[in-house]
Amino acid sequence: MSKIWVVVADASRARIFTARTPADELTEQQTLTHPEGRLHEGDLVTDRSGRDRDSGGGGGHDMGHTADAREAEEDRFAIEVCDVLEQARVKDEIKKLHVVAAPHFLGMLRKHQSAALKKLVEGELPKNLVVQSPEDIRKGLPEYL
Numbered sequence: 001m002s003k004i005w006v007v008v009a010d011a012s013r014a015r016i017f018t019a020r021t022p023a024d025e026l027t028e029q030q031t032l033t034h035p036e037g038r039l040h041e042g043d044l045v046t047d048r049s050g051r052d053r054d055s056g057g058g059g060g061h062d063m064g065h066t067a068d069a070r071e072a073e074e075d076r077f078a079i080e081v082c083d084v085l086e087q088a089r090v091k092d093e094i095k096k097l098h099v100v101a102a103p104h105f106l107g108m109l110r111k112h113q114s115a116a117l118k119k120l121v122e123g124e125l126p127k128n129l130v131v132q133s134p135e136d137i138r139k140g141l142p143e144y145l
Contacts, residue, residue, distance in 0.1 A: 002027075003095030004145045007085065008137055009109065010102040010130045011074040014081045017134060022144040026134040032084065034077035078108035082117070089117050097121050098141055102128035 002018035006026055009015070012034050017026035088094050097117070101109055103126040113121070122145065129137050 003093065004098075005085070005088065005094045005096070006098040006100065006137070006141065006145070007081065007109075008100040008130050008132075009081055009105055010128050011077060011105050013130050014077075014084075015130060016084070017137070019145050024145075026138050028134060030084070032077075032081060034073070034080065074105060075108055075112075078105065078112050082109060082112040082114075086114055086117055089114075089120060094120055096145060098123045098125070098145060100125040100127060100129050100137065100140065102126075102130075 002020045002024075004019040004022065004024075006017040006019065007014055008017065014032040014034075015028055016030040016032075017028050019026055085094070085097065097120045099106065099109060099121060101124075105128075106124060106126050110118075123142060125140055127140065129140060
């Protein structure tokens, strides 16, 4: 199995590719999906925020959810993606890792990578290319992976 891995991700989908040699084309190995990453905030939060009436007559204010539900879903998916990569690292399946992700999601992936996994990251590309063909994704990466 190839030890050069490329993960291409956004908040709702992650595609894992491998390349046999540094100059080789990408071969898709696995796709992870997280449909909740595509939902709007209102679709993720099932209950409406409560309202608090100010007894002093100043009106009410929302006592809503303090956590951003969309952000929480994206965070969960970033953990899932990093878990898959970490399992491969532990099995010594990855020698080099390239990460291509939507800018915000790239930050989330960084946050959840173990120190050992971070050492394998050869490059990062802050672009959302998850729906692109393997050939187009490969064009955005260095000539030699």
